[in-house]
Amino acid sequence: MGAVLLAAMPWAGAQNNQPASLAPVPLSPSIIATPNAPLPAPVPPSPAPSQAQSLPAPDLPAPNLPVGTLTAPPPDAAVPGQLPVTAGGSPNGSGGAPAQIKPIWDQRAAALLDVLDKEDGAVHRINVPVGSSTSEGRLSIEVGACVVRPKDMTSDAATFLTVTSKPVDGNASSTGDTPLFRGWLIRSEPGATVVGDAAVTFRLIGCGGG
Numbered sequence: 001m002g003a004v005l006l007a008a009m010p011w012a013g014a015q016n017n018q019p020a021s022l023a024p025v026p027l028s029p030s031i032i033a034t035p036n037a038p039l040p041a042p043v044p045p046s047p048a049p050s051q052a053q054s055l056p057a058p059d060l061p062a063p064n065l066p067v068g069t070l071t072a073p074p075p076d077a078a079v080p081g082q083l084p085v086t087a088g089g090s091p092n093g094s095g096g097a098p099a100q101i102k103p104i105w106d107q108r109a110a111a112l113l114d115v116l117d118k119e120d121g122a123v124h125r126i127n128v129p130v131g132s133s134t135s136e137g138r139l140s141i142e143v144g145a146c147v148v149r150p151k152d153m154t155s156d157a158a159t160f161l162t163v164t165s166k167p168v169d170g171n172a173s174s175t176g177d178t179p180l181f182r183g184w185l186i187r188s189e190p191g192a193t194v195v196g197d198a199a200v201t202f203r204l205i206g207c208g209g210g
Contacts, residue, residue: 090156109209111159116201127208137200138166146207157187157206163195
């Protein structure tokens with residue numbers, strides 16, 4: 001009876017002759033951390049540039065001028081950018097003028113200024129010698145010094161000005177010659193190149209004379 005069934009169903013025997021199905025291949029074993037394994041050494045960060053390299057030294061520190069000497073130009077030691085004087089004045093302690101290694105600024109004889117009249121927009125240029133003064137509108141300016149960079153440095157100029165406002169005629173509340181500004185104008189500094197009032201402004205152009 002069994003032979004008859006196999007003859008009637010030949011596919012059954014063929015099915016039994018098929019090889020057994022392949023066993024699944026195991027995946028690669030997961031990586032297991034080794035206990036107490038030493039951690040990799042941290043990579044040191046790139047050294048940041050020092051502040052002295054990224055931030056330039058201030059070009060024009062405020063000069064140390066005695067109060068009341070408005071007509072005298074700043075002394076040589078007060079020219080901005082020069083090396084500070086150590087105690088004792090000179091290296092030999094004699095109290096004389098300190099030896100100058102190389103000045104960062106060269107002194108000139110006059111200041112070149114553009115004067116803007118805000119009422120009509122007119123601009124004219126004036127040349128004011130160091131140690132003298134001039135007037136424009138109600139403002140009087142006095143030039144105490146004018147210095148430029150040496151030829152082997154980036155071109156720049158600075159002038160020490162004292163700007164005062166003249167009293168208004170017939171105005172009892174006027175306080176006379178009121179100081180409006182006393183300090184350095186720097187050509188390369190946008191916020192320190194113009195000074196004036198509501199009517200007239202002065203802009204530093206450069207220095208003249210040797």
